[in-house]
Amino acid sequence: MRLYDTWSRSLVELPEPPGPVRMYFCGPTVYARAHIGNARPFVVGMWLRAWLRANGYDAELVHNITDINDKIYDAAPGASAELAARATQWYLDDTGDLGLGMPDHLPRATDSVPAIVAFIEELIAHGHAYESGGDVYFSVASHPEYGRLSGQRPDQVEQGEEPTALKRDPRDFALWKTNKPATEDTWWDSPWGRGRPGWHIECSVMAEQIYGPAFEIHGGGLDLVFPHHENEVAQSHALGHPFAQIWAHNGMLRFTGEKMSKSTGNVATIRDALEQWGSETILVFFLTASWRKPIDYSEETMRQAAARRDTLRNAFTLEPAPVEEERWRAFVVTLDDDFDTPAALAVLHEWATVGQLELLRRGLAIFGLESLAEREEAPPEVRDLAERRARARTERDFETSDRLRDELGALGWEMRDEPGGGYMLVRRA
RNA sequence: GGCGCCUUGGCCGAGUGGUUAGGCAGCGGCCUGCAAAGCCGUUUACAGCGGUUCGACUCCGCUAGGCGCCUCCA
Structure with missing residues (x-):
């Protein structure tokens, strides 16, 4: 089997079964009911897993929940953790009702903070990150490969509106952000003081916590290629981790x-x-x-x-x-x-x-x-109506027959006549 | 300004350098008391303009239109 890979911009052949094929698909930020577009990476990931398993692969799927994020703070001032917990459950309920089953692992960012801190410390130790005013930033200049996944030219990247006084280089991105008590009601302790992890580092760490430094497929929406996945791959590659072999990006809804x-x-x-x-x-x-x-x-x-x-x-x-x-x-x-x-x-x-x-x-x-x-068995009252209609038809009382067919329709059942007086009852969706 | 993607018949969507997936909708027919389901048939498709070629919808270039991303949108 082959899949299109954003990194190499080509179709890449998967290893022979049983693989393994370990997949990590970026999940939602939980601050509201997820919209239908959010279902696409979930569906694609679950289908891929099902297909691979049907073909003898040892396939596994991780789908993370981003439950630390500005949007959550904005949406529920003073109660962000409660909103995140509620919205996580909404997401699990909604995707569960798609009837595809569930991924093998659904890690939460909030459960991974100690590992995130350790990962950041290692990046700092290797000269790929630096602390600045309680924040920690990844140093893009320390990683020449930066930009390869997305094809972005660092010198052409539009500058954000945020003041960048704390960054050595405007392209640098946050690994850790110091707590802002006025708007952020959750925080974790770290060597750099109270704060919270940045979005990109969460995914690098959650993926590696479960799979180790190398796995086969990283998926997510096309809109995440830059900066999210570019930053993920930078963080992991900077430490010499192979990270994902194939980058699978689904199109937008x-x-x-x-x-x-x-x-x-x-x-x-x-x-x-x-x-x-x-x-x-x-x-x-x-x-x-x-x-x-x-x-x-x-x-x-x-x-x-x-x-x-x-x-x-x-x-x-x-x-x-x-x-x-x-x-x-x-x-x-x-x-x-x-x-x-x-x-x-x-x-x-x-x-x-x-x-x-x-x-x-x-x-x-x-x-x-x-x-x-699957064929649903009709309940007794439906079967009874159907029998009465069949009799009316046999007696050529079509007025009664048509009325009973309407009644069946109202109950959500369709009666399909067959030659010779037989019929079939079919549930209408 | 930069990076990338797309443009196929009423709608959605595959595909190939020369033999035209599939679905939905429409129309005609068979079947049916009438329907439904099913079956059969059917509707002058490949954005435009150049180029390469014996031949392009398929390769190359340009133009037009649409879309995504450019530091926290799946």
């Missing part, structure tokens, strides 16, 4: 519906999407685009995803054809080639058309969509 825009802050949360469309439609939606490309979230694109979901589910009401195991190969080819889910989806549709239901079920299961293969 765009809100293109009329009612939504990120600038107005009016965006759908994962919870909103779950309530409006359900997990199956969300997963099919993510399947329709390559993981590296942008994907548009709108009423129209979601409606289409829902229609696709129905098409796939309807396949299971048909007579299955004898399993042709060799057809599985077509699916493997698509996913082993940079995890091309749109192509894989086309294969699933092909199987649906020709009645390869066992393969279809197995393929859907990779993406957490095995529920599409």
